[in-house]
Amino acid sequence: xxxxxxxxxxxxxxxxxxxxxxxxxxxxxxxxxxxxxxxxxxxxxxxxxxxxxxxxxxxxxxxxxxxxxxxxxxxxxxxxxxxxxxxxxxxxxxxxxxxxxxxxxxxxxxxxxxxxxxxxxxxxxxxxxxxxxxxxxxxxxxxxxxxxxxxxxxxxxxxxxxxxxxxxxxxxxxxxxxxxxxxxxxxxxxxxxxxxxxxxxxxxxxxxxxxxxxxxxxxxxxxxxxxxxxxxxxxxxxxxxxxxxxxxxxxxxxxxxxxxxxxxxxxxxxxxxxxxxxxxxxxxxxxxxxxxxxxxxxxxxxxxxxxxxxxxxxxxxxxxxxxxxxxxxxxxxxxxxxxxxxxxxxxxxxxxxxxxxxxxxxxxxxxxxxxxxxxxxxxxxxxxxxxxxxxxxxxxxxxxxxxxxxxxxxxxxxxxxxxxxxxxxxxxxxxxxxxxxxxxxxxxxxxxxxxxxxxxxxxxxxxxxxxxxxxxxxxxxxxxxxxxxxxxxxxxxxxxxxxxxxxxxxxxxxxxxxxxxxxxxxxxxxxxxxxxxxxxxxxxxxxxxxxxxxxxxxxxxxxxxxxxxxxxxxxxxxxxxxxxxxxxxxxxxxxxxxxxxxxxxxxxxxxxxxxxxxxxxxxxxxxxxxxxxxxx
Amino acid sequence: xxxxxxxxxxxxxxxxxxxxxxxxxxxxxxxxxxxxxxxxxxxxxxxxxxxxxxxxxxxxxxxxxxxxxxxxxxxxxxxxxxxxxxxxxxxxxxxxxxxxxxxxxxxxxxxxxxxxxxxxxxxxxxxxxxxxxxxxxxxxxxxxxxxxxxxxxxxxxxxxxxxxxxxxxxxxxxxxxxxxxxxxxxxxxxxxxxxxxxxxxxxxxxxxxxxxxxxxxxxxxxxxxxxxxxxxxxxxxxxxxxxxxxxxxxxxxxxxxxxxxxxxxxxxxx
Numbered sequence: 001x002x003x004x005x006x007x008x009x010x011x012x013x014x015x016x017x018x019x020x021x022x023x024x025x026x027x028x029x030x031x032x033x034x035x036x037x038x039x040x041x042x043x044x045x046x047x048x049x050x051x052x053x054x055x056x057x058x059x060x061x062x063x064x065x066x067x068x069x070x071x072x073x074x075x076x077x078x079x080x081x082x083x084x085x086x087x088x089x090x091x092x093x094x095x096x097x098x099x100x101x102x103x104x105x106x107x108x109x110x111x112x113x114x115x116x117x118x119x120x121x122x123x124x125x126x127x128x129x130x131x132x133x134x135x136x137x138x139x140x141x142x143x144x145x146x147x148x149x150x151x152x153x154x155x156x157x158x159x160x161x162x163x164x165x166x167x168x169x170x171x172x173x174x175x176x177x178x179x180x181x182x183x184x185x186x187x188x189x190x191x192x193x194x195x196x197x198x199x200x201x202x203x204x205x206x207x208x209x210x211x212x213x214x215x216x217x218x219x220x221x222x223x224x225x226x227x228x229x230x231x232x233x234x235x236x237x238x239x240x241x242x243x244x245x246x247x248x249x250x251x252x253x254x255x256x257x258x259x260x261x262x263x264x265x266x267x268x269x270x271x272x273x274x275x276x277x278x279x280x281x282x283x284x285x286x287x288x289x290x291x292x293x294x295x296x297x298x299x300x301x302x303x304x305x306x307x308x309x310x311x312x313x314x315x316x317x318x319x320x321x322x323x324x325x326x327x328x329x330x331x332x333x334x335x336x337x338x339x340x341x342x343x344x345x346x347x348x349x350x351x352x353x354x355x356x357x358x359x360x361x362x363x364x365x366x367x368x369x370x371x372x373x374x375x376x377x378x379x380x381x382x383x384x385x386x387x388x389x390x391x392x393x394x395x396x397x398x399x400x401x402x403x404x405x406x407x408x409x410x411x412x413x414x415x416x417x418x419x420x421x422x423x424x425x426x427x428x429x430x431x432x433x434x435x436x437x438x439x440x441x442x443x444x445x446x447x448x449x450x451x452x453x454x455x456x457x458x459x460x461x462x463x464x465x466x467x468x469x470x471x472x473x474x475x476x477x478x479x480x481x482x483x484x485x486x487x488x489x490x491x492x493x494x495x496x497x498x499x500x501x502x503x504x505x506x507x508x509x510x511x512x513x514x515x516x517x518x519x520x521x522x523x524x525x526x527x528x529x530x531x532x533x534x535x536x537x538x539x540x541x542x543x544x545x546x547x548x549x550x551x552x553x554x555x556x557x558x559x560x561x562x563x564x565x566x567x568x569x570x571x572x573x574x575x576x577x578x579x580x581x582x583x584x585x586x587x588x589x590x591x592x593x594x595x596x597x598x599x600x601x602x603x604x605x606x607x608x609x610x611x612x613x614x615x616x617x618x619x620x621x622x623x624x625x626x627x628x629x630x631x632x
Numbered sequence: 633x634x635x636x637x638x639x640x641x642x643x644x645x646x647x648x649x650x651x652x653x654x655x656x657x658x659x660x661x662x663x664x665x666x667x668x669x670x671x672x673x674x675x676x677x678x679x680x681x682x683x684x685x686x687x688x689x690x691x692x693x694x695x696x697x698x699x700x701x702x703x704x705x706x707x708x709x710x711x712x713x714x715x716x717x718x719x720x721x722x723x724x725x726x727x728x729x730x731x732x733x734x735x736x737x738x739x740x741x742x743x744x745x746x747x748x749x750x751x752x753x754x755x756x757x758x759x760x761x762x763x764x765x766x767x768x769x770x771x772x773x774x775x776x777x778x779x780x781x782x783x784x785x786x787x788x789x790x791x792x793x794x795x796x797x798x799x800x801x802x803x804x805x806x807x808x809x810x811x812x813x814x815x816x817x818x819x820x821x822x823x824x825x826x827x828x829x830x831x832x833x834x835x836x837x838x839x840x841x842x843x844x845x846x847x848x849x850x851x852x853x854x855x856x857x858x859x860x861x862x863x864x865x866x867x868x869x870x871x872x873x874x875x876x877x878x879x880x881x882x883x884x885x886x887x888x889x890x891x892x893x894x895x896x897x898x899x900x901x902x
Contacts, residue, residue, distance in 0.1 A: 018840055020839070072714075073648065073671040074710070101666045101669050169669060172669050172671070173669065176706050176710060179706070179709050179713070180706050180709065182850055182853070185713065185842075187713055187837075188713060188714055189714055189837050190837055190839060219836045219837070230836065235839045312665075550834075550836075550837075552836055628648060628651075628671070630669070
């Protein structure tokens with residue numbers, strides 16, 4: 001199957017679609033689009049009479065700028081974050097964090113190595129020996145609660161002067177200011193299914209491609225997307241410029257990658273699932289707002305964790321499960337439950353209450369995954385444009401800044417009366433980005449994580465940490481070499497088949513979900529549910545994520561080759577599904593329930609089989625619904 | 633022959649019921665923590681009324697729908713980005729406080745003033761719609777009071793259906809005890825209808841409808857007049873959220889009869 005085939009739309013009959021012409025059409029509203037629209041509307045507000053801001057498609061009218069967001073609300077973000085906020089503060093020099101709920105300045109940072117207090121994690125012999133030595137020398141080294149605090153934190157990890165935030169609240173704050181200008185429209189609950197390519201485009205030459213706008217998702221369709229009761233064809237929104245900021249698993253960005261390919265030598269092969277809880281701390285908590293912990297070592301050596309303390313006794317606690325954790329029995333929710341029960345965290349969290357929960361995929365290829373940033377009629381910003389810095393673990397600030405850079409470029413081109421073609425966008429947007437701190441950071445970070453790949457399980461964590469330190473301390477000049485295989489090949493098929501099988505049997509025997517059964521089969525103790533913080537996965541969806549989905553949309557998770565799924569024994573997609581939207585069918589086929597999907601996109605890269613050697617067997621398309629929590 | 637009616641839907645905005653709500657008492661009385669930054673939705677009861685209004689207007693060409701809403705202008709704008717995609721209407725925004733705690737008489741007076749100021753509104757053809765209940769924490773009497781201030785004496789609550797007849801009369805189904813409807817027939821408009829759930833599903837988001845609505849919504853929001861609501865001596869002694877009850881048990885292999893029996897027992901215990 002070719003990349004073109006993956007992107008092909010083959011409707012049974014031509015559909016008569018409504019069309020609308022605008023000047024700028026935007027896909028996705030996150031930090032990058034927030035930066036773009038904030039910068040654009042600010043310049044426009046300060047110069048309302050500037051003819052540059054007159055519409056080309058509706059002469060005499062102001063510029064027509066529309067943004068479509070899949071989620072049902074602008075605040076339905078899915079990430080708590082600690083950020084240096086360099087770019088955000090550049091946009092808001094007088095920023096007062098108190099204006100943004102759940103935001104606070106970083107006051108204190110710690111890096112903790114967590115030992116395994118229950119002996120269930122899969123550690124190499126080397127790591128076990130190191131752990132034993134640490135325990136022996138514990139009293140001298142300040143070991144407490146099975147955690148060892150690093151006495152020194154490298155500067156590249158520091159977020160001093162930065163902000164702890166809720167992305168949901170930040171999006172809400174930015175969105176309300178942008179909307180208040182009355183200059184642009186942001187439409188939530190409106191998934192974009194694909195970019196519209198020019199009919200004269202050449203499918204094989206990125207330089208020849210032209211994007212004419214966005215196609216909104218069809219409504220009133222059955223699960224397969226076929227018209228059903230109340231069918232409403234998705235509108236074609238034609239635009240002079242299409243701004244693509246729909247994130248790492250967005251349908252528009254994926255379609256562009258499939259059609260254009262990536263620049264030579266680039267590939268999107270490194271991923272992580274970030275899953276977290278927002279917890280209300282007990283009244284007698286000693287954790288101060290602005291406290292930031294980075295952890296590693298537990299619940300598995302490959303899983304990094306974090307704890308960010310917000311104002312008002314709220315804390316974001318979560319883990320990152322990376323694609324280079326080769327165990328096909330990897331999962332997230334149950335691991336997160338074990339993580340928060342680690343003694344170093346549990347001493348603060350044990351009497352807390354779950355307020356919110358969510359998960360998202362992080363595109364961790366960084367510079368290696370950077371797509372073509374601009375072409376005729378389109379530009380890409382944010383995480384989907386490869387802006388995340390994987391050395392510093394920072395993405396929001398970089399994404400925001402790419403949005404501001406594009407807005408500055410757009411204003412420059414509008415004032416010069418130049419079209420939004422590949423050459424002009426390269427000379428303005430791309431040039432700004434290449435000359436900025438975002439690019440410098442991306443170059444420093446591009447090989448920083450190489451050490452996590454290759455070698456037996458358990459050894460790659462040590463090698464990876466050394467590689468990060470090497471790259472971080474030399475500004476990227478030195479790094480470890482690596483061959484990074486496609487995501488599906490990072491799942492080590494031979495390593496845990498027995499555990500998968502045992503887990504499957506257990507899952508079928510008592511009806512528990514596969515992710516839960518797998519960890520029990522791997523020796524992890526059962527979770528002592530308390531109904532408040534330690535709750536079942538399904539309760540977390542309802543109590544924390546508040547997951548909902550509007551009817552009338554097609555299934556956005558599609559299995560490309562059913563026979564491959566049936567033959568697959570690993571079922572990593574099921575184990576890693578953040579919302580239990582994927583379950584095991586009786587015939588070996590994963591079953592998908594759209595109403596439970598939180599659109600994290602984990603299934604896209606947690607698939608052990610590939611029909612083409614690069615892409616997974618799962619297609620992740622545009623869809624509505626998902627998380628409704630505003631505290632993530 | 634179709635009847636031309638002018639339908640005014642009074643609808644407040646409320647925090648998305650899915651969010652974690654935390655009551656607080658501030659200098660201006662009770663409220664919700666961070667309410668201005670909680671995602672908001674159109675009051676679900678009033679939203680049903682809006683969908684019914686749009687359906688009724690579509691069946692009666694020449695009819696028109698206005699949505700009258702009192703809330704902070706910025707918050708109204710955000711909610712409109714979703715509501716405006718559903719059905720066609722003209723927004724009459726009133727820039728006022730959020731929360732639903734202000735005195736119902738003051739709120740009704742502000743609504744009535746805004747309605748009286750709508751150009752081209754024919755009160756003889758007026759159907760005043762709203763929810764028969766509210767998620768705004770209000771007393772649930774604002775719609776009735778607004779109707780009275782507008783001089784409308786035919787009022788119905790718990791409405792599930794209205795049928796306009798060719799002679800200008802109409803038939804209304806109101807919910808009454810025992811799961812039944814009371815059928816009323818009136819000679820003609822105006823009337824106040826406090827809707828229950830109606831019979832319509834939530835319309836799909838239609839970008840074309842949204843764009844058409846925005847042509848009038850944005851200018852209306854820009855010109856929204858601020859309203860100050862007098863407390864009229866209203867004082868809240870205490871504010872509390874409804875108690876959430878959630879007890880999860882994993883039980884397998886129960887028969888439908890056993891499940892039904894347990895539900896009956898649970899309902900009986902409440």
